[in-house]
Amino acid sequence: MNMSFKRAFKCFLVRLPFVKGLALSLTRHVPRILMYHRFEAVRGGDGTIVSRETFEWQIGVIKADFRAKTLSECIEQSQNGGTRNGIVALTIDDGYDDFYAIAYPILLGNGIPATLFVVTSYVGGESWFWWDRLRYILKQAPEARKEWRYQRDLFIVDKTTPAKESKTWHRLADYCMTLSESERLRFIGAVADMLGIVVPDTPVGPYKQIGWDRIVDLSNHGVEIGSHTVSHRILTDLDDGSLRQELELSKKEIEARIGRTVKTFCYPNGQTSDYNEQVVAAVEKAGYQGAVVAHEGPYRPAERYKITRVSVSEDRIDFLWKIYGMDFLIMRIKKLFKRSVPGS
Template sequence: MNDQLIRSAGNAIARFTRGNGRVAIVNYHRVLAAPSPFLASEPDIDTFTWQMELLARCFNVLSLRDALAAIESGRVPPRAVCITFDDGYRSVHELALPVLRRLKLPATVFVSSGYVNGHTMWNDRIVEAVETLPAEELDLAEFGLGVYSLRSMPERAATLGKLTEASKYLPPQERSRLVGRLETLVGESAVEGLMLTPEMMINLDRHGIEIGAHTVTHPILTSLDDASAMQEIAGSKRDLEAIIGKPVPLFAYPNGKVGKDYDARHVAMVREAGFQAAFTTAVGSITRHHDRFQLPRSRPWDDTPLRFGLRLLQWLARG
């Protein structure tokens, strides 16, 4: 019954917006083997599986390449959706790929090239510190970040959210120093190997999962000087093309909030670097009226199939 409701509502939205086809893009980072209180916004494999099954039953799932071509030609099918992942976690290969292959669903992975093959992203160092440190508090006053409570599991989870958000906007050198401090506190790391290897990227590409660029080290672009920002943007394209042996035409802005995380300078840099389209984290669906280098996509938060489906319909109706 819910599937019929979702399909019928999606068809009605398509009829109402005839001549202005719309595509909703869902965005993930990683898929978890089991739920984690420290990564509550990330789906575990069971949640991801029912989400993908709902997309396969109720929506027309397109690759980003096909979606952009359909918008250009004015031939977007009703209930059109794309699937994307950011950063380049190996769980996309290990956990998501088998589900996507079984359901014959295309997707795109936007990879931060500097973390490929064994390196660890800065945010995962923070997760490890908050999750494992035995102390009752984490003192990061020297970085201007204050003191955070680790006294209970809920307080640790709240600390992780606050600290991750604050750390995003540190100058790159300060953030590197913070990561070094956390590594000292944690000691031998248990989070190595979270990211894709070159071999995994090649295998994803061979199975129809497109590789896109997401800068080299995932900085907030507005925190960089122009030369450094251009190196991050163009360098990621160059690195990834060398790995998979084919053009990488799509880019996603780290964090993706216009005016806060990137601005008009970086849109121009993405064009200059030779990308064909770029994606933000704005809510809504893409249409032919959007700037090709500032296309919206959002993370699905809902925890039941009906709410998940209705959320996508809301994006399609919103345009």
């Protein structure tokens, strides 16, 4: 099945009320944990950032057929065996200010709770996330193609089309992930020097992070605040002492700022290589009720420190497909078909 036909097939199925309703009925016991990162007033990127218009539409879908909870409420109900209600938890990573400016008013106006994970040393926008620094450099660079050698590696920095710019960013970012923190900063600095870009001392425009005053406001109006560590370091790279600091100091600072217990945690980067049993045990020991990863997979109530999430983008068909549990329905149909075919 080619990609265009597959998408047309998905589009057809999710627009059939009976099919969508059946999928929802079969999966009502499974909480939907949605993962967001960035928001924008008007769509202008590659579709990974959710626009105000699409977010309003998504909230309409949620209000129509689901019950929204904070992540900690979802965990508590799941532990008590009470999740057969079509529960959805909206989680937002990294704590960008665009959440407060764009998504929060929509949530507040609709009475929808959410969970925001903040990186405490970045709150207030005094420091750049390394990936944002890299994006800023590429955005400011001239629209040209340039070959560049860094140590033994050859890189092609290509801004001749948006697709090639995106490919360049991913190539550079993937390389950054292989480096230590200090080596990564040197590499990004070398990219800036090579392209002749001067990076401001503090994040600007869409790269700004939220401030503590706004976090307190969010906490007072239905948004649960969770920890995303102190500095967003990959936890499997840390020794025991540094790991405890990332988990415990972030929790204590947020609690001191908002006057509430921090119950939930989000692993930096959140892929399977970014957490292990030692890290999971440390998260539980630090006093969190549960933790989320950043990849998809089956929801398992017993694994409350490895809660999988559904990645959300601007794609409305993909959103409907995921939130109504259409993959589960298709899987059930395939199983029934195999049973009905002799010799299968």
